Every structure is written in structure tokens, then in C-alpha cells.
Amino acid sequence: MSMDLYIIGAGGFGREVYSWACDALDFDNTYNFCGFLDDKPDALLNFDYPFGVVGKVDGFRPNDSDRFLLGLGMPGPKRIVAENLLAQGARFETLIHPDAVLGQHVDVGTGAIICPGAVLSCDCVIGDFSGINMHATISHDAKIGKFSQISSYVDLTGGAEVGENVFMGSHASVLPGVQVGDNAIVGAGAVCTKDVPTGATVIGVPARAIQ
Numbered sequence: 001m002s003m004d005l006y007i008i009g010a011g012g013f014g015r016e017v018y019s020w021a022c023d024a025l026d027f028d029n030t031y032n033f034c035g036f037l038d039d040k041p042d043a044l045l046n047f048d049y050p051f052g053v054v055g056k057v058d059g060f061r062p063n064d065s066d067r068f069l070l071g072l073g074m075p076g077p078k079r080i081v082a083e084n085l086l087a088q089g090a091r092f093e094t095l096i097h098p099d100a101v102l103g104q105h106v107d108v109g110t111g112a113i114i115c116p117g118a119v120l121s122c123d124c125v126i127g128d129f130s131g132i133n134m135h136a137t138i139s140h141d142a143k144i145g146k147f148s149q150i151s152s153y154v155d156l157t158g159g160a161e162v163g164e165n166v167f168m169g170s171h172a173s174v175l176p177g178v179q180v181g182d183n184a185i186v187g188a189g190a191v192c193t194k195d196v197p198t199g200a201t202v203i204g205v206p207a208r209a210i211q
Helices: 012-024 075-087
Strands: 003-008 031-037 053-055 066-070 201-202 206-211
Touching: 003 012, 012 031, 012 066, 066 075
Parallel strands: 003 031, 003 066, 031 053
Antiparallel strands: 201 206
16 A cells, blocks of 8 residues: 655746656655645746645644654754644654765665765764755764754764754864864855854855854
8 A cells, every 4th residue: 555645845846846856756666746735836837847835734633644754954844844744643754865975884774865976985874854955975983963954065074063953054164173063054155164152154165153
């Protein structure tokens, strides 16, 4: 018996997740894709997709046969939605695109999204509900906390650690052994040469905090 699958979020990242799910998941036998959940009913109005927005996230009541992919890109809303649905017994799927590269002893958490071209080296940890976008590189012994979002072409070098609810912009880098605190924002192209405090927003080369 197939499971009913929904993607939460019909924005840009949610539509990307749909594309990757078509490549990675068995829609013929294992999953019955039902559509998107989004609090904006017209989120797909200007897009030609075979499936539309079938309901709002707020108030959705999951059944035992329902499965979900979290297609939200910002850590804050992602965490709120996931925790609300988990409290109702929702079950989330982990999506790893077949064109991603995973080395030995890579621990990918529940609900994570690993996009095509991402390279996860060896002995690294990807937290629950984290998103690793296209062509990001996660080197040996790196760690990413729950609900963080790693944009395309981000480079986490050996032993780098990213906390929970972190957003890293495109082409940002974290040097070996450097830690990025929870709830931080690392701007596009920033190079973190030293630890980033919890809740800080950093930009530039080397990365510096802004008010």
C-alpha cells in the first residue's frame, strides 16, 4: 500500500524539493504524491505544476498513512511547522538526491533534504530537518545542527560545526574547526575564520558581525 506524500511549502525551495523528489522517490509504488501544503492557496498560481496547493499547513491533521517533506528554506518557520506537525504524530521523510555524493559514516537526520551535487565527505553529521542545497560541500568531521539551511556552494571544511537554526548564504565558507552558533546568519560569500556567536549575523571576508 502506497503512502500519501505532501510537500510543505510551495515557494522556491518547496518547488525544488518536488523536482528532487521526482528523481529520488518511487512515485509509482511507494508514494502517492498528493500535492503541496501552503498557507498561501495561490502560491503556485503562475507556475505550471501537475499538482497544486491542496491545503493549508495550519490546521492540517495528518493520518497514519501520510508522509511529509519539509520544503521550507528558512530555519525559523521550518522549525515551527515541523514541531507542530510532529506533536500531532506526523512522519517526515528524508530526501537524498541520487546525484549527491555521500562518503563513509555520514549520519543524515530525519527530514533532511540533500540536493543534487552536494558532497558530504566522511564522518559528518547532518541534523534533523537540515537542508543542504546544490553543490554545497560538507567535509570530514563537520557537524550541522537541526533545522539549519546550507545554501548552494557553501563550503564547510574539516571539523567545522554549524549550530541549530543557522542560515548560511550562497558561497559562504567555514574554516577548519570553526564553530557557528545557534540561530546565526552567515551572509553570502562570507568566510568564517573564527567562531560565530549565537544569534549573530556575519558578513564579509573575513566574516564580521553586523548590528
